[in-house]
Amino acid sequence: MAMSGVLRPGHMQLKVLDLEESIDFYTNVVGLIQTGREGDRAYFKAWDERDHHSLVLRGAGEAGMDFFGFKVTDDATLAKLEADLNAYGVTTERIPAGDLLETGERVRFEIASGHQIELYSQKTAVGTPMGDTNPPPWCAAAEQGIAPIRMDHALLYGPDIEKVQALFVDVLGFYLVEHILLEDGETDLAIWLSCSTKAHDIAFVRNEEPGKLHHTAFLLESWEKVLRAADLMSMNQVSIDMGPTRHGVTRGTTIYAFDNSGNRFETFCGGYATYPDIPPITWTWDEVGPAVFYHDRQLNPAFLDVYT
Amino acid sequence: MTAYTVTVAPEGRTFRCPDTKSILVGIEHNGGADAVQVGCRSGGCGVCRVEVLEGTYTAKRMSKAFCTDDDVAHGILLSCRAYPTSDLVVRPCPKPRDH
Ligand code: FES
Ligand SMILES: [Fe+2]
Numbered sequence: 001m002a003m004s005g006v007l008r009p010g011h012m013q014l015k016v017l018d019l020e021e022s023i024d025f026y027t028n029v030v031g032l033i034q035t036g037r038e039g040d041r042a043y044f045k046a047w048d049e050r051d052h053h054s055l056v057l058r059g060a061g062e063a064g065m066d067f068f069g070f071k072v073t074d075d076a077t078l079a080k081l082e083a084d085l086n087a088y089g090v091t092t093e094r095i096p097a098g099d100l101l102e103t104g105e106r107v108r109f110e111i112a113s114g115h116q117i118e119l120y121s122q123k124t125a126v127g128t129p130m131g132d133t134n135p136p137p138w139c140a141a142a143e144q145g146i147a148p149i150r151m152d153h154a155l156l157y158g159p160d161i162e163k164v165q166a167l168f169v170d171v172l173g174f175y176l177v178e179h180i181l182l183e184d185g186e187t188d189l190a191i192w193l194s195c196s197t198k199a200h201d202i203a204f205v206r207n208e209e210p211g212k213l214h215h216t217a218f219l220l221e222s223w224e225k226v227l228r229a230a231d232l233m234s235m236n237q238v239s240i241d242m243g244p245t246r247h248g249v250t251r252g253t254t255i256y257a258f259d260n261s262g263n264r265f266e267t268f269c270g271g272y273a274t275y276p277d278i279p280p281i282t283w284t285w286d287e288v289g290p291a292v293f294y295h296d297r298q299l300n301p302a303f304l305d306v307y308t
Numbered sequence: 309m310t311a312y313t314v315t316v317a318p319e320g321r322t323f324r325c326p327d328t329k330s331i332l333v334g335i336e337h338n339g340g341a342d343a344v345q346v347g348c349r350s351g352g353c354g355v356c357r358v359e360v361l362e363g364t365y366t367a368k369r370m371s372k373a374f375c376t377d378d379d380v381a382h383g384i385l386l387s388c389r390a391y392p393t394s395d396l397v398v399r400p401c402p403k404p405r406d407h
Protein backbone atom coordinates (compact mmCIF):
# COMPACT_ATOMS: atom_id res chain seq x y z
CA MET A 1 0.00 0.00 0.00
CA ALA A 2 1.46 3.31 -1.01
CA MET A 3 0.88 5.49 2.00
CA SER A 4 0.27 9.18 1.64
CA GLY A 5 -2.09 11.78 3.02
CA VAL A 6 -2.68 11.25 6.73
CA LEU A 7 0.18 8.99 7.90
CA ARG A 8 -0.38 8.24 11.58
CA PRO A 9 -1.33 9.55 15.01
CA GLY A 10 1.43 12.00 15.87
CA HIS A 11 0.62 13.58 19.20
CA MET A 12 -1.81 13.63 22.09
CA GLN A 13 -1.92 16.60 24.45
CA LEU A 14 -3.25 15.46 27.83
CA LYS A 15 -4.38 17.59 30.75
CA VAL A 16 -2.93 16.48 34.09
CA LEU A 17 -3.60 17.47 37.69
CA ASP A 18 0.02 18.10 38.64
CA LEU A 19 2.70 18.40 35.97
CA GLU A 20 5.71 17.39 38.11
CA GLU A 21 3.96 14.27 39.47
CA SER A 22 2.87 13.34 35.94
CA ILE A 23 6.37 13.81 34.52
CA ASP A 24 7.55 11.32 37.12
CA PHE A 25 4.72 8.90 36.25
CA TYR A 26 5.24 8.97 32.48
CA THR A 27 9.04 8.78 32.82
CA ASN A 28 9.42 6.12 35.49
CA VAL A 29 6.25 4.03 35.28
CA VAL A 30 5.15 4.31 31.63
CA GLY A 31 8.81 4.52 30.54
CA LEU A 32 8.69 7.33 28.00
CA ILE A 33 11.64 9.64 27.30
CA GLN A 34 11.19 13.31 28.17
CA THR A 35 12.34 15.43 25.23
CA GLY A 36 11.27 18.92 26.20
CA ARG A 37 9.77 21.30 28.72
CA GLU A 38 8.24 24.70 28.13
CA GLY A 39 5.95 26.59 30.52
CA ASP A 40 3.23 24.29 31.81
CA ARG A 41 3.91 21.59 29.20
CA ALA A 42 6.25 18.60 29.10
CA TYR A 43 7.05 16.57 25.97
CA PHE A 44 7.68 12.84 25.65
CA LYS A 45 8.44 10.21 23.04
CA ALA A 46 8.69 6.42 23.15
CA TRP A 47 12.14 4.87 22.73
CA ASP A 48 11.44 3.63 19.18
CA GLU A 49 9.81 6.85 17.91
CA ARG A 50 11.85 9.16 15.64
CA ASP A 51 9.94 12.42 15.95
CA HIS A 52 10.48 14.85 18.82
CA HIS A 53 7.36 13.94 20.78
CA SER A 54 4.14 11.95 20.71
CA LEU A 55 2.76 12.87 24.13
CA VAL A 56 2.46 16.35 25.59
CA LEU A 57 1.34 16.82 29.20
CA ARG A 58 -0.20 20.12 30.28
CA GLY A 59 -0.58 20.95 33.95
CA ALA A 60 -4.25 21.96 34.10
CA GLY A 61 -5.65 20.99 37.51
CA GLU A 62 -8.03 18.62 35.75
CA ALA A 63 -7.83 15.56 33.48
CA GLY A 64 -8.82 15.09 29.82
CA MET A 65 -7.57 15.67 26.30
CA ASP A 66 -6.70 19.04 24.77
CA PHE A 67 -6.18 17.76 21.21
CA PHE A 68 -5.08 14.78 19.12
CA GLY A 69 -2.84 15.32 16.08
CA PHE A 70 -2.05 13.33 12.94
CA LYS A 71 1.11 13.65 10.87
CA VAL A 72 0.57 14.06 7.13
CA THR A 73 3.00 13.41 4.27
CA ASP A 74 4.24 16.94 3.53
CA ASP A 75 3.37 20.65 3.42
CA ALA A 76 1.45 20.34 0.13
CA THR A 77 -0.70 17.57 1.63
CA LEU A 78 -1.36 19.72 4.68
CA ALA A 79 -2.53 22.61 2.48
CA LYS A 80 -4.68 20.29 0.36
CA LEU A 81 -6.36 18.65 3.37
CA GLU A 82 -6.95 22.09 4.90
CA ALA A 83 -8.68 23.21 1.68
CA ASP A 84 -10.65 19.95 1.53
CA LEU A 85 -11.83 20.42 5.12
CA ASN A 86 -12.91 23.99 4.40
CA ALA A 87 -14.75 22.87 1.24
CA TYR A 88 -16.51 20.22 3.35
CA GLY A 89 -17.72 23.00 5.65
CA VAL A 90 -15.23 22.53 8.49
CA THR A 91 -13.67 25.66 9.96
CA THR A 92 -9.94 25.30 10.49
CA GLU A 93 -7.37 27.34 12.36
CA ARG A 94 -3.61 27.50 11.68
CA ILE A 95 -1.53 27.20 14.84
CA PRO A 96 1.88 28.80 14.25
CA ALA A 97 5.07 26.76 13.92
CA GLY A 98 6.88 26.45 17.23
CA ASP A 99 3.72 26.63 19.35
CA LEU A 100 4.46 22.98 20.07
CA LEU A 101 8.23 22.53 20.42
CA GLU A 102 10.02 21.31 17.26
CA THR A 103 6.71 21.23 15.34
CA GLY A 104 5.62 23.08 12.21
CA GLU A 105 2.29 24.73 11.54
CA ARG A 106 -0.76 22.75 12.64
CA VAL A 107 -4.23 22.83 11.12
CA ARG A 108 -6.73 22.48 13.94
CA PHE A 109 -10.47 21.82 13.71
CA GLU A 110 -13.32 20.61 15.86
CA ILE A 111 -15.19 17.48 14.85
CA ALA A 112 -18.86 16.65 15.51
CA SER A 113 -18.01 14.65 18.65
CA GLY A 114 -16.58 17.82 20.19
CA HIS A 115 -12.87 16.90 19.94
CA GLN A 116 -10.04 19.11 18.72
CA ILE A 117 -8.16 17.32 15.93
CA GLU A 118 -4.96 18.56 14.28
CA LEU A 119 -2.96 17.84 11.15
CA TYR A 120 0.71 18.78 10.74
CA SER A 121 3.52 17.86 8.38
CA GLN A 122 6.72 18.91 10.17
CA LYS A 123 8.21 17.72 13.42
CA THR A 124 11.94 17.45 14.09
CA ALA A 125 13.20 13.88 13.74
CA VAL A 126 15.41 13.58 16.80
CA GLY A 127 15.91 9.86 16.17
CA THR A 128 16.15 6.92 18.53
CA PRO A 129 18.94 5.92 20.92
CA MET A 130 19.79 3.11 18.44
CA GLY A 131 20.48 5.46 15.53
CA ASP A 132 19.71 4.89 11.85
CA THR A 133 22.89 3.16 10.77
CA ASN A 134 23.53 -0.46 11.72
CA PRO A 135 21.16 -0.09 14.67
CA PRO A 136 20.85 -2.65 17.46
CA PRO A 137 17.28 -3.95 17.89
CA TRP A 138 16.69 -2.14 21.17
CA CYS A 139 18.38 0.04 23.75
CA ALA A 140 18.52 0.56 27.52
CA ALA A 141 15.39 2.74 27.40
CA ALA A 142 13.46 -0.26 26.03
CA GLU A 143 13.64 -1.85 29.50
CA GLN A 144 13.04 1.26 31.61
CA GLY A 145 9.46 1.15 32.93
CA ILE A 146 6.67 -0.22 30.74
CA ALA A 147 8.59 1.22 27.75
CA PRO A 148 6.11 1.09 24.86
CA ILE A 149 7.48 1.34 21.33
CA ARG A 150 5.08 4.07 20.24
CA MET A 151 1.92 6.02 20.98
CA ASP A 152 -0.50 4.00 18.87
CA HIS A 153 -4.09 5.27 18.87
CA ALA A 154 -6.83 6.92 20.92
CA LEU A 155 -10.43 6.06 21.76
CA LEU A 156 -12.62 9.15 22.07
CA TYR A 157 -16.15 9.58 23.48
CA GLY A 158 -18.72 11.96 22.03
CA PRO A 159 -21.98 12.38 20.08
CA ASP A 160 -22.67 12.21 16.33
CA ILE A 161 -20.07 9.59 15.51
CA GLU A 162 -21.64 8.98 12.09
CA LYS A 163 -20.69 12.56 11.18
CA VAL A 164 -17.21 11.95 12.55
CA GLN A 165 -16.91 8.79 10.44
CA ALA A 166 -18.05 10.64 7.31
CA LEU A 167 -15.43 13.37 7.84
CA PHE A 168 -12.59 10.93 8.50
CA VAL A 169 -13.54 8.73 5.53
CA ASP A 170 -14.63 11.33 2.96
CA VAL A 171 -12.05 14.03 3.67
CA LEU A 172 -9.12 12.51 5.53
CA GLY A 173 -8.88 9.16 3.72
CA PHE A 174 -9.56 6.82 6.63
CA TYR A 175 -11.60 3.60 6.30
CA LEU A 176 -13.88 1.72 8.69
CA VAL A 177 -12.28 -1.47 10.06
CA GLU A 178 -14.76 -2.62 12.73
CA HIS A 179 -17.94 -1.36 14.31
CA ILE A 180 -20.36 -2.33 17.11
CA LEU A 181 -24.06 -1.88 16.44
CA LEU A 182 -26.75 -0.78 18.88
CA GLU A 183 -29.92 -2.86 19.34
CA ASP A 184 -31.65 -1.21 16.37
CA GLY A 185 -29.10 -2.98 14.12
CA GLU A 186 -28.36 0.26 12.27
CA THR A 187 -26.85 2.84 14.60
CA ASP A 188 -23.25 2.39 15.65
CA LEU A 189 -22.26 2.35 19.31
CA ALA A 190 -18.59 2.40 18.34
CA ILE A 191 -16.36 2.69 15.25
CA TRP A 192 -12.70 1.83 14.60
CA LEU A 193 -11.02 3.80 11.80
CA SER A 194 -7.65 3.33 10.12
CA CYS A 195 -5.50 5.57 7.90
CA SER A 196 -2.86 2.85 7.53
CA THR A 197 -2.67 -0.94 7.71
CA LYS A 198 -3.18 -0.85 11.48
CA ALA A 199 -6.47 -2.24 12.75
CA HIS A 200 -7.17 1.24 14.12
CA ASP A 201 -5.56 4.65 14.30
CA ILE A 202 -8.52 6.27 16.06
CA ALA A 203 -11.81 5.00 17.46
CA PHE A 204 -15.01 6.57 18.76
CA VAL A 205 -17.76 5.49 21.13
CA ARG A 206 -21.12 7.25 21.02
CA ASN A 207 -21.59 9.28 24.20
CA GLU A 208 -23.93 12.12 25.09
CA GLU A 209 -21.22 14.28 26.63
CA PRO A 210 -18.89 15.68 23.92
CA GLY A 211 -15.12 15.94 23.72
CA LYS A 212 -14.18 13.17 26.13
CA LEU A 213 -11.20 10.83 26.25
CA HIS A 214 -11.58 7.12 26.91
CA HIS A 215 -7.92 6.19 26.44
CA THR A 216 -4.59 6.87 24.83
CA ALA A 217 -2.90 3.64 23.72
CA PHE A 218 0.77 2.74 23.78
CA LEU A 219 2.06 -0.19 21.75
CA LEU A 220 4.00 -3.10 23.24
CA GLU A 221 5.76 -5.81 21.25
CA SER A 222 4.42 -8.98 22.84
CA TRP A 223 1.86 -10.50 25.19
CA GLU A 224 4.75 -11.18 27.58
CA LYS A 225 5.45 -7.45 27.67
CA VAL A 226 1.76 -6.83 28.43
CA LEU A 227 2.14 -9.14 31.46
CA ARG A 228 5.35 -7.32 32.43
CA ALA A 229 3.42 -4.04 32.19
CA ALA A 230 0.78 -5.44 34.57
CA ASP A 231 3.54 -6.42 37.04
CA LEU A 232 4.99 -2.90 36.85
CA MET A 233 1.53 -1.41 37.39
CA SER A 234 1.08 -3.41 40.59
CA MET A 235 4.64 -2.66 41.77
CA ASN A 236 3.84 1.03 41.35
CA GLN A 237 0.25 0.95 42.73
CA VAL A 238 -1.16 2.01 39.36
CA SER A 239 -4.97 1.90 39.18
CA ILE A 240 -5.85 -0.94 36.75
CA ASP A 241 -9.25 -0.77 35.06
CA MET A 242 -9.25 -4.07 33.12
CA GLY A 243 -6.85 -6.79 32.08
CA PRO A 244 -4.49 -8.14 31.07
CA THR A 245 -6.98 -9.54 28.55
CA ARG A 246 -7.83 -9.56 24.86
CA HIS A 247 -10.13 -7.39 22.78
CA GLY A 248 -12.48 -9.13 20.34
CA VAL A 249 -12.30 -5.98 18.22
CA THR A 250 -8.82 -5.83 16.58
CA ARG A 251 -7.82 -9.06 18.44
CA GLY A 252 -5.27 -6.99 20.36
CA THR A 253 -4.10 -7.87 23.86
CA THR A 254 -4.51 -5.13 26.38
CA ILE A 255 -4.53 -3.58 29.81
CA TYR A 256 -6.63 -0.51 30.59
CA ALA A 257 -5.18 1.50 33.48
CA PHE A 258 -5.31 5.07 34.74
CA ASP A 259 -2.48 7.56 34.96
CA ASN A 260 -2.00 9.54 38.16
CA SER A 261 -4.51 12.16 36.96
CA GLY A 262 -7.24 9.66 36.09
CA ASN A 263 -6.67 9.66 32.32
CA ARG A 264 -7.11 6.09 31.09
CA PHE A 265 -4.23 4.67 29.08
CA GLU A 266 -3.88 1.33 27.34
CA THR A 267 -0.87 -0.91 26.95
CA PHE A 268 -1.78 -2.63 23.72
CA CYS A 269 -0.16 -5.39 21.70
CA GLY A 270 -1.01 -6.90 18.36
CA GLY A 271 -4.10 -6.15 16.39
CA TYR A 272 -4.09 -7.52 12.85
CA ALA A 273 -2.87 -5.75 9.73
CA THR A 274 -5.61 -4.69 7.35
CA TYR A 275 -6.21 -2.88 4.04
CA PRO A 276 -8.86 -0.46 2.80
CA ASP A 277 -10.48 -3.04 0.48
CA ILE A 278 -11.25 -5.46 3.32
CA PRO A 279 -14.94 -5.28 4.36
CA PRO A 280 -15.52 -3.98 7.90
CA ILE A 281 -16.12 -6.44 10.74
CA THR A 282 -19.50 -6.06 12.47
CA TRP A 283 -20.32 -6.83 16.11
CA THR A 284 -23.97 -7.00 17.14
CA TRP A 285 -25.30 -5.38 20.32
CA ASP A 286 -25.80 -8.69 22.11
CA GLU A 287 -22.09 -9.53 21.67
CA VAL A 288 -20.70 -6.18 22.81
CA GLY A 289 -19.12 -7.89 25.84
CA PRO A 290 -16.73 -10.17 23.93
CA ALA A 291 -16.22 -7.43 21.31
CA VAL A 292 -14.58 -5.27 23.95
CA PHE A 293 -13.29 -7.78 26.53
CA TYR A 294 -13.05 -11.18 24.88
CA HIS A 295 -12.50 -13.22 28.05
CA ASP A 296 -14.82 -11.49 30.54
CA ARG A 297 -17.48 -11.37 27.80
CA GLN A 298 -19.13 -8.40 29.48
CA LEU A 299 -18.45 -4.70 29.75
CA ASN A 300 -17.35 -3.45 33.14
CA PRO A 301 -19.43 -0.44 34.28
CA ALA A 302 -16.34 1.78 33.95
CA PHE A 303 -16.11 1.15 30.20
CA LEU A 304 -19.13 3.34 29.46
CA ASP A 305 -19.22 5.56 32.57
CA VAL A 306 -15.63 6.50 33.35
CA TYR A 307 -13.76 8.89 31.06
CA THR A 308 -12.00 12.23 31.31
CA MET B 309 -1.39 1.52 60.01
CA THR B 310 -4.65 2.52 61.69
CA ALA B 311 -8.09 1.48 60.47
CA TYR B 312 -11.30 3.48 60.74
CA THR B 313 -14.96 2.72 60.16
CA VAL B 314 -16.45 4.43 57.13
CA THR B 315 -20.25 4.50 56.96
CA VAL B 316 -21.91 5.11 53.59
CA ALA B 317 -25.20 7.01 53.96
CA PRO B 318 -28.11 6.69 53.52
CA GLU B 319 -28.01 2.84 53.55
CA GLY B 320 -25.57 2.84 56.45
CA ARG B 321 -23.28 0.05 55.21
CA THR B 322 -19.98 0.16 57.11
CA PHE B 323 -16.45 -0.62 55.95
CA ARG B 324 -13.17 -0.93 57.87
CA CYS B 325 -10.74 1.28 55.97
CA PRO B 326 -6.99 1.52 56.64
CA ASP B 327 -5.45 4.98 56.63
CA THR B 328 -2.97 3.72 54.00
CA LYS B 329 -5.69 3.49 51.35
CA SER B 330 -8.00 6.15 49.97
CA ILE B 331 -11.58 6.10 51.28
CA LEU B 332 -12.74 4.77 47.90
CA VAL B 333 -10.19 1.97 47.65
CA GLY B 334 -10.75 1.07 51.31
CA ILE B 335 -14.47 0.66 50.62
CA GLU B 336 -13.82 -1.16 47.30
CA HIS B 337 -11.37 -3.64 48.87
CA ASN B 338 -13.93 -4.49 51.55
CA GLY B 339 -16.62 -5.57 49.11
CA GLY B 340 -18.19 -2.15 48.66
CA ALA B 341 -17.57 -1.59 44.94
CA ASP B 342 -21.32 -0.97 44.60
CA ALA B 343 -21.54 1.44 47.58
CA VAL B 344 -19.55 4.24 45.94
CA GLN B 345 -18.92 4.24 42.17
CA VAL B 346 -15.34 3.23 41.35
CA GLY B 347 -13.66 4.99 38.44
CA CYS B 348 -10.08 6.06 37.83
CA ARG B 349 -9.06 5.98 41.53
CA SER B 350 -6.78 8.89 40.63
CA GLY B 351 -8.81 12.06 41.13
CA GLY B 352 -9.64 12.77 37.49
CA CYS B 353 -12.97 11.24 36.42
CA GLY B 354 -15.28 12.48 39.20
CA VAL B 355 -17.51 9.42 39.64
CA CYS B 356 -16.42 8.77 43.26
CA ARG B 357 -17.48 12.22 44.53
CA VAL B 358 -18.89 12.16 48.07
CA GLU B 359 -20.02 14.55 50.74
CA VAL B 360 -18.42 13.98 54.13
CA LEU B 361 -21.14 14.23 56.78
CA GLU B 362 -18.98 13.39 59.80
CA GLY B 363 -15.29 12.85 60.49
CA THR B 364 -11.87 14.01 59.32
CA TYR B 365 -9.54 13.16 56.44
CA THR B 366 -6.54 14.38 54.48
CA ALA B 367 -7.00 15.04 50.78
CA LYS B 368 -4.59 14.96 47.83
CA ARG B 369 -4.95 16.84 44.56
CA MET B 370 -8.34 16.42 42.84
CA SER B 371 -9.74 17.51 39.47
CA LYS B 372 -11.08 21.06 39.69
CA ALA B 373 -13.70 20.07 37.10
CA PHE B 374 -15.40 17.91 39.74
CA CYS B 375 -14.27 19.41 43.01
CA THR B 376 -13.93 23.16 43.33
CA ASP B 377 -12.35 24.92 46.31
CA ASP B 378 -15.91 25.75 47.36
CA ASP B 379 -16.84 22.04 47.26
CA VAL B 380 -13.83 21.18 49.40
CA ALA B 381 -14.82 23.87 51.90
CA HIS B 382 -18.22 22.17 52.13
CA GLY B 383 -16.77 18.70 52.69
CA ILE B 384 -17.39 17.54 49.12
CA LEU B 385 -14.48 15.62 47.69
CA LEU B 386 -13.33 12.82 45.44
CA SER B 387 -13.16 9.80 47.74
CA CYS B 388 -10.30 8.23 45.76
CA ARG B 389 -8.07 11.13 46.82
CA ALA B 390 -8.97 11.39 50.51
CA TYR B 391 -7.54 9.31 53.34
CA PRO B 392 -9.41 8.79 56.64
CA THR B 393 -8.00 10.25 59.86
CA SER B 394 -11.07 9.32 61.95
CA ASP B 395 -14.27 7.30 61.60
CA LEU B 396 -16.30 8.84 58.77
CA VAL B 397 -19.84 9.12 57.43
CA VAL B 398 -19.99 9.85 53.69
CA ARG B 399 -22.80 10.17 51.17
CA PRO B 400 -22.26 9.64 47.42
CA CYS B 401 -22.83 12.88 45.53
CA PRO B 402 -21.88 12.45 41.88
CA LYS B 403 -21.73 15.67 39.90
CA PRO B 404 -24.18 15.77 36.99
CA ARG B 405 -22.36 15.47 33.65
CA ASP B 406 -22.58 18.33 31.12
CA HIS B 407 -24.72 17.33 28.19
S1 FES C 1 -12.56 7.41 40.89
FE1 FES C 1 -12.11 8.92 39.36
S2 FES C 1 -12.05 10.74 40.54
FE2 FES C 1 -12.22 9.18 42.05
FE1 LIG D 1 -7.34 0.97 22.41
